[in-house]
Amino acid sequence: MEKISKGLSGIAGEYFVAAELSRRGFMASITLRNTDSIDIHASNSNIDKLLAIQVKTQQGSVRSWPLSQKSETLVSPNLFYVFVSFRDILERPDYFIVPSSVVAAQTKATHSKWLSTPGKKGQPHNDNTMRMFEDKVEKFKEKWELLK
Numbered sequence: 006m007e008k009i010s011k012g013l014s015g016i017a018g019e020y021f022v023a024a025e026l027s028r029r030g031f032m033a034s035i036t037l038r039n040t041d042s043i044d045i046h047a048s049n050s051n052i053d054k055l056l057a058i059q060v061k062t063q064q065g066s067v068r069s070w071p072l073s074q075k076s077e078t079l080v081s082p083n084l085f086y087v088f089v090s091f092r093d094i095l096e097r098p099d100y101f102i103v104p105s106s107v108v109a110a111q112t113k114a115t116h117s118k119w120l121s122t123p124g125k126k127g128q129p130h131n132d133n134t135m136r137m138f139e140d141k142v143e144k145f146k147e148k149w150e151l152l153k
Contacts, residue, residue: 006093008064018062018089019044021098026058029149033058042079047152055083056152059105061138062089068101069139076136077113080105085152088138088145101145102152103138112136 009017019035023045026033031047045058059079061070070088084105091098116136124130140146 006065006091014062014064014091015060017091018098019060021089022058022060022087022100025100025149026152029152031056031152042075043084049153054153057081057084059084059086060089061086062091064091066090066092068141068143069137072108072112072136072138074134074136076138077109077116080109082106086138088140100147100149101140101143102148103140103145104151107145108138112138115139 008014023033023035026045026047030050032050032052033045033047035045036043042059043057044060047056047058048054061072063070068090082104086101086103086105086108088101088103089098090101120130120132122130145151
């Protein structure tokens, strides 16, 4: 698989997610780059539900995405993450749709566990602002119904 830059991958992910939302009856609008923590605003066709979508993209078969420390506290019933996994250029990407409350709980728990686990040489890990979200068992793969 030929990889593209992270910047292009991120932008492509946003457009792919907006297209998938549109296919599912949502009106989706990609936000400007200076919109904090929201990549797409979406509403259903009745306009009785508004959603904020954060898109995270990676290339390859790995089912983990880096996040910032902010992901531990950014929680709203109308905020969702859509994690995109690009595969070969002719293959449809994989999508993982996750409520922000699940992302917050998992990133906080996994980071806490990482901090309390000694490093390879027995040393303590130094705290940092990087977090990881993983869905190795694909629990959230194609869970578009969570947005309804």
